[in-house]
Amino acid sequence: MHEMDLCESIRDVLEDHARRHDLRAIRRVRLEIGRLAGVEVEALRFGFDVVMRGSVAEGATLEIIDLPGRAWCFDCGVEVEIAGRLDDCPRCGGARLRPTGGDEMRVKDLEAA
Template sequence: MHELALCQSIVRTIEEAAHTHHVVHVRRVRLEVGPFAGVELQALRFAFDLATRGTRAEGASLDIIERPGTMWCCDCSMYCTLAQRYDPCPICGGHRLRLAGGETLRIKDLEVD
């Protein structure tokens, strides 16, 4: 389950930011996740609870903001939004698509005390 390793990295980033800004407790973490990030969202939520134990983010709520996946279609020269990586272009039905966005997972913001 690589989601636990991802959450441990997220918690390290949160702890560093909390230390830098003299934050006592993190109440909420908002993550942006694209559909091509290779993350199982339920597993991420479970792993987040484990990874935050004993940290300033223990008990924090995790809000996941799902971002669209964006592709560039080489057939019709248009950007399109896809839910699945190997879906055809919704504009022309072509399959020659290049990834243009949606593979990221990033901390959007924190709500702190």
């Protein structure tokens, strides 16, 4: 389950941020996760609570901001929203799409004490 690895990376980012800014505790973390990122959100939620134990973010609330998948359609020449990488264009039905967004995951912001 790569979500545990993701949580460990998030913990490292939070710990580093806390050290650099002299934070005692992180109370809330907001993550942006694109629909094309391949992240199982419920597994990430579970892993977050487990991995954050004993860290500056122990007990922190995790908020997930769902970002849509986006792709450029070569057939109709517009950027469209897609739910999956293999989706056809919702506008024209074309199958020649190049993903342009929705594969990212990042810490958007956090609330600290």
